[in-house]
Amino acid sequence: MPYTKRSDGRKMDEIRPMRAEVGVVPNADGSALFATGGTVAIATVYGPKELHPANKRKPDRALIRCEYNMLPFSVTERARPGQSRRSKEIGMVTENALAAVVDLKKFPQSVIDVQVLILQADAGTRCAGINAAAMALAHAGIDMKEMVSSISIGKIDDKIVTDITKEEEDYHEGEGPTDIPFTLTSRGKECTHLQLDGKIQTGRFKESIDAAIVACEKVLDVQMRALKGEIVNEGEEK
Amino acid sequence: MDIPTITKNRIRELLKEGHRLDGRSQFENREIVIETGVSDNAEGSARVRIGKTEVIVGVKMQTQEPYSDHKDEGTLMVGMEINPSAGERYEPGPPKIDAIEIARVVDRGIRESGYIDFKKLCVEEGKTVWSVMIDIYAINDDGNLLDASAIAAVAALKMSKIPIYTEEDGVQHGKHSEENLPLTSEESLMMTFYKIGDKLVFDPTRDEEDSSSARLTLAISQPGKEKIINSMQKGGLDSLSTEHLNEVISEAEKVYDKLFGELSKQVDNLK
Numbered sequence: 418m419p420y421t422k423r424s425d426g427r428k429m430d431e432i433r434p435m436r437a438e439v440g441v442v443p444n445a446d447g448s449a450l451f452a453t454g455g456t457v458a459i460a461t462v463y464g465p466k467e468l469h470p471a472n473k474r475k476p477d478r479a480l481i482r483c484e485y486n487m488l489p490f491s492v493t494e495r496a497r498p499g500q501s502r503r504s505k506e507i508g509m510v511t512e513n514a515l516a517a518v519v520d521l522k523k524f525p526q527s528v529i530d531v532q533v534l535i536l537q538a539d540a541g542t543r544c545a546g547i548n549a550a551a552m553a554l555a556h557a558g559i560d561m562k563e564m565v566s567s568i569s570i571g572k573i574d575d576k577i578v579t580d581i582t583k584e585e586e587d588y589h590e591g592e593g594p595t596d597i598p599f600t601l602t603s604r605g606k607e608c609t610h611l612q613l614d615g616k617i618q619t620g621r622f623k624e625s626i627d628a629a630i631v632a633c634e635k636v637l638d639v640q641m642r643a644l645k646g647e648i649v650n651e652g653e654e655k
Numbered sequence: 656m657d658i659p660t661i662t663k664n665r666i667r668e669l670l671k672e673g674h675r676l677d678g679r680s681q682f683e684n685r686e687i688v689i690e691t692g693v694s695d696n697a698e699g700s701a702r703v704r705i706g707k708t709e710v711i712v713g714v715k716m717q718t719q720e721p722y723s724d725h726k727d728e729g730t731l732m733v734g735m736e737i738n739p740s741a742g743e744r745y746e747p748g749p750p751k752i753d754a755i756e757i758a759r760v761v762d763r764g765i766r767e768s769g770y771i772d773f774k775k776l777c778v779e780e781g782k783t784v785w786s787v788m789i790d791i792y793a794i795n796d797d798g799n800l801l802d803a804s805a806i807a808a809v810a811a812l813k814m815s816k817i818p819i820y821t822e823e824d825g826v827q828h829g830k831h832s833e834e835n836l837p838l839t840s841e842e843s844l845m846m847t848f849y850k851i852g853d854k855l856v857f858d859p860t861r862d863e864e865d866s867s868s869a870r871l872t873l874a875i876s877q878p879g880k881e882k883i884i885n886s887m888q889k890g891g892l893d894s895l896s897t898e899h900l901n902e903v904i905s906e907a908e909k910v911y912d913k914l915f916g917e918l919s920k921q922v923d924n925l926k
Contacts, residue, residue, distance in 0.1 A: 502755050502758075502759060503759075505752055505755055506752070506755060506756055506759050509752050509756065510888075510889075512892075513889070513890065513891060513892055516892040517892060517893055517894040597887070602894060605894070605896070606896075606897065607894035607895065607896050607897075608889065608894055608895045608896070608897065608899075608900060609889075609894045610889055611871070611887055611888075611889040611895070611900070612886075612887055612888050612889065613873070613884060613885075613886055613887035613888075614763055614767050614885075614886055615767055615885065615886075616767065616768070616883045616884075616885060617883065617884050618881045618882070618883060618884075619875070619881070619882045619883070619884055619904055619907075619908055620881065622884060622900075622904055623901065626897055626900060630897075
């Protein structure tokens with residue numbers, strides 16, 4: 418059966434109801450919550466601060482150090498706590514997603530510590546984590562050239578869809594699922610993070626970029642509203 | 656470890672005019688040499704040299720219980736180590752993020768294209784399946800370990816024979832049947848493009864890799880008329896414009912057309 422209707426009734430280019438708020442962890446220099454549908458992430462920022470050990474220091478810039486943590490109860494089958502190969506990789510792509518927009522040259526020798534906690538997972542967790550982390554950096558008052566926003570674009574069967582769910586990730590009919598998480602800068606629409614898993618024709622990749630540009634603009638609006646102090650809640654409380 | 660700024664600047668300046676230190680053009684690769692038979696005890700193995708970069712890969716198989724959500728499918732695991740033998744910059748210890756990333760990106764390129772026929776690796780549904788373990792070792796790093804690892808992994812899979820297995824005695828490690836590892840026609844080729852200054856290059860040397868600010872890896876397969884992207888991974892601290900993304904895809908299609916057949920032929924001649 419071709420994928421003509423999304424399982425949760427959304428339009429092909431519709432993002433799940435978003436929630437966003439800053440200042441959710443009082444101890445942190447900056448913190449934020451970002452949620453889309455059943456995927457909920459919080460992020461904290463501590464720093465810039467002195468980096469130890471000293472041999473890891475960069476003479477001309479700050480280091481961003483990011484840890485991604487999928488909490489054991491965030492998924493249906495308990496995830497083992499602590500860092501896995503997967504979480505280390507996502508931590509690294511999160512660092513790269515953020516580094517291009519932070520004014521790292523302003524804080525040589527230092528480190529900015531970013532923690533991402535996934536409280537509840539329904540696909541797109543790395544994107545939600547990056548969105549929360551970018552907000553937390555801004556909330557910490559760290560100099561940023563622009564903002565970044567992240568969204569997972571999918572190709573489910575032959576349809577390009579925005580913000581895919583776990584159920585869509587597991588759709589194996591027709592051309593099957595393809596997951597393409599993007600992170601784009603707010604002004605230049607430059608790509609700071611991009612991954613892909615699945616099967617997409619080279620000729621159709623451009624459609625996923627176009628969908629990401631439109632969707633990231635909507636995510637950005639939610640991030641900016643939260644940074645101005647609003648508690649954004651587009652849907653009912655989950 | 657880092658290379659001198661003066662070298663980086665020279666590489667960047669030359670590239671503005673479309674030149675590279677070793678005389679290659681922007682998207683020209685170094686010579687790729689594939690050999691097999693690194694270890695007779697492996698189910699399959701391969702050595703790949705790209706210029707001075709060298710990687711060896713071995714495939715081992717054992718049986719295990721299947722995952723609860725894929726009861727009738729074999730499993731795949733890819734590991735990578737970059738030992739201090741590969742270059743001065745590498746330190747002893749467990750795999751660090753650079754090796755972990757390469758292993759995971761190689762894994763996705765092979766897995767997502769459907770190259771391994773996991774259903775045929777089921778021995779008894781719900782009870783016993785084959786697990787395929789690919790271990791990648793960097794021997795000498797002169798840039799582009801990513802692509803070298805993927806080419807070597809695919810070559811080692813192609814050479815792999817399933818070990819002898821009986822229900823009573825289990826796996827007879829070291830004894831191979833005549834049966835090849837079940838592979839499909841959906842073989843992917845992994846290619847990585849690096850951004851240096853505002854230009855893109857393919858197959859960088861170590862110095863070029865150190866001069867780059869971002870990279871984009873993609874695995875392409877062509878089971879039918881159209882080319883399919885099976886995996887992508889952006890790396891590096893810098894961003895890529897949408898123009899860069901589109902340029903990478905169109906250049907990758909050309910590199911695929913040039914290299915895929917040539918590399919397949921090299922491996923087939925070794926069988």
